[in-house]
Amino acid sequence: MKRVLPLKYITSLLLLVSFCGFAQDSELPESAIDSLRQTNWGFRVGINILPPLVSIIDKDDQGLELIADYRFKQNWYLAAELGRESYFGSEDFFDYNTKGNFAKIGVNYNAYNNWLDMNNEIFIGGRYGFANFTQKVTEVTYYNSGTYFPDYAFNPQSAQSDRLNAHWFEMVAGLKVETFKNLFLGVQVAFSKIITEDQPEGFENLFVPGIGRTSVNNIGTRFSYTISYLIPFKKK
Amino acid sequence: MTRRLMAFAFILALFFSSCENEDICLQEGTPFVIITFYDKDNPQEKKAVDSLTVSSEDFGDYIQNRTTDSIAIPMNLNLSQTPYLFQSGEIQDNLVFSYNRESEYISRSCGFKTTFTEFLLDLNNPNWINSIEILNTDIIDEASTSIKIYH
Numbered sequence: 001m002k003r004v005l006p007l008k009y010i011t012s013l014l015l016l017v018s019f020c021g022f023a024q025d026s027e028l029p030e031s032a033i034d035s036l037r038q039t040n041w042g043f044r045v046g047i048n049i050l051p052p053l054v055s056i057i058d059k060d061d062q063g064l065e066l067i068a069d070y071r072f073k074q075n076w077y078l079a080a081e082l083g084r085e086s087y088f089g090s091e092d093f094f095d096y097n098t099k100g101n102f103a104k105i106g107v108n109y110n111a112y113n114n115w116l117d118m119n120n121e122i123f124i125g126g127r128y129g130f131a132n133f134t135q136k137v138t139e140v141t142y143y144n145s146g147t148y149f150p151d152y153a154f155n156p157q158s159a160q161s162d163r164l165n166a167h168w169f170e171m172v173a174g175l176k177v178e179t180f181k182n183l184f185l186g187v188q189v190a191f192s193k194i195i196t197e198d199q200p201e202g203f204e205n206l207f208v209p210g211i212g213r214t215s216v217n218n219i220g221t222r223f224s225y226t227i228s229y230l231i232p233f234k235k236k
Numbered sequence: 237m238t239r240r241l242m243a244f245a246f247i248l249a250l251f252f253s254s255c256e257n258e259d260i261c262l263q264e265g266t267p268f269v270i271i272t273f274y275d276k277d278n279p280q281e282k283k284a285v286d287s288l289t290v291s292s293e294d295f296g297d298y299i300q301n302r303t304t305d306s307i308a309i310p311m312n313l314n315l316s317q318t319p320y321l322f323q324s325g326e327i328q329d330n331l332v333f334s335y336n337r338e339s340e341y342i343s344r345s346c347g348f349k350t351t352f353t354e355f356l357l358d359l360n361n362p363n364w365i366n367s368i369e370i371l372n373t374d375i376i377d378e379a380s381t382s383i384k385i386y387h
Contacts, residue, residue, distance in 0.1 A: 092261060093347025142313050142339070143265035143346050148298050152313035152350070203341050216344075 038235045039119040040182060041071045046228025051085065053225075060088040067226055069108060077108040079125060085209040094140045100133020102210025104170065112175075119230075121176040121186075129192065130167045131209045135200060136160040161200030166208045168194045168220075176228070186226040194218040261346035267378045268308035269333065269355075276366035276386040282306075285387065289323040308378065313337065313350050324364045324387070331365075332358040340376075351376040357383060 051063025065083030072078055086099035106127035114120055137160075141153040174188030192211045197218075199205055207213050211220035275283035282305040290299040290309060298320075299307055312318040317334035335352040342349055352375040357368055369384040 091344055091347060140339070140348050143261065143342065143349050144310070144313060146268070146310045148292075148295060148310050149312040149318075150314065204344075206344055 036116050040232035041236050042231045042233040044069050044228050044230040046226050048224040048226050050225050062086045075110040079108045080105045087207050093143050095138045098135045098207040100209040102131035104129035119178045125172045127170045129210050132165050133209050134162045164198045166194050166197035168192045182230040184228045188224045190222045192220040263342050263346045266349045270308050270381045271383045272306040272381040274386050285324050287325050291321045327364040329363050329365045
């Protein structure tokens with residue numbers, strides 16, 4: 001056993017040289033190898049650190065996103081995200097503010113073959129998500145005919161839309177790396193496609209909490225950096 | 237191994253951070269008002285105005301010394317009426333365009349445009365202009381002539 005353990009600390013370069021070669025030398029019984037492959041299973045909770053970082057740079061934007069997953073099969077995880085966001089968008093001719101809450105639930109599949117008892121993931125997954133939010137146009141400059149007269153800018157008082165919502169499906173891909181025992185750093189990208197939404201009258205949803213800025217085809221791309229902690233239930 | 241995954245994550249981050257959509261406004265904005273000049277003696281026939289100058293107080297000339305049978309002029313969106321001075325050669329006429337302004341959402345990249353309802357045109361003590369005819373009281377685009385001026 002002592003001869004095998006240091007193996008997992010050898011750099012990736014050595015890994016390429018040959019894992020098989022070392023394994024054959026070790027002459028360990030299969031059952032011993034299996035016990036070395038055991039990893040912690042349990043409930044993992046964490047946060048997306050991107051929204052707090054963004055709010056340092058841009059103080060108007062506020063966001064909090066909690067993430068959680070639960071491993072229910074060797075390579076399968078139930079996964080969920082929960083959060084709230086307030087976003088100030090600035091387009092060429094108007095500004096707006098969207099704020100609200102969102103939740104997503106789905107599964108992740110770990111497509112990465114871990115070496116011994118490493119517990120890393122390269123995953124793909126799917127989510128169903130929904131959001132409740134309000135959207136307010138804060139300043140408008142009318143798209144004018146020419147430059148002869150000065151632009152007409154004003155502060156609309158009535159352009160607030162309450163109780164908007166959106167439902168969407170999303171594809172996620174990313175990875176999680178166990179950096180310290182049970183502590184994971186991760187990155188994740190999500191592509192969302194809105195299925196149904198409440199649009200404000202005479203306007204449209206430009207930002208959806210949980211999705212981000214939406215494009216013409218109701219598609220959004222969202223990036224997350226995550227830190228999460230695994231509360232181990234069992235070793236398997 | 238961990239380092240390799242981190243490197244992969246970093247590259248992934250770079251790739252997707254450049255995906256922001258920068259769309260440019262290509263749609264039509266607030267409409268110009270299209271005016272066509274007709275012959276007062278022969279109302280079916282267009283008739284060009286000789287050396288037409290169109291100006292508005294404080295804003296200078298919009299059209300200068302042009303001989304034309306149709307023009308497109310903007311309205312001042314800050315006010316519910318826009319006075320214009322129409323000058324043919326040395327003869328002047330004062331026209332006051334008045335309207336209600338409505339806002340209409342176009343798109344993310346273009347924002348809002350203004351459309352006009354209850355469009356009216358006042359002509360006091362006409363000199364070279366004989367009469368006016370308003371074809372559209374609701375002006376939402378530049379698809380057709382909204383005002384006919386006979387001279």
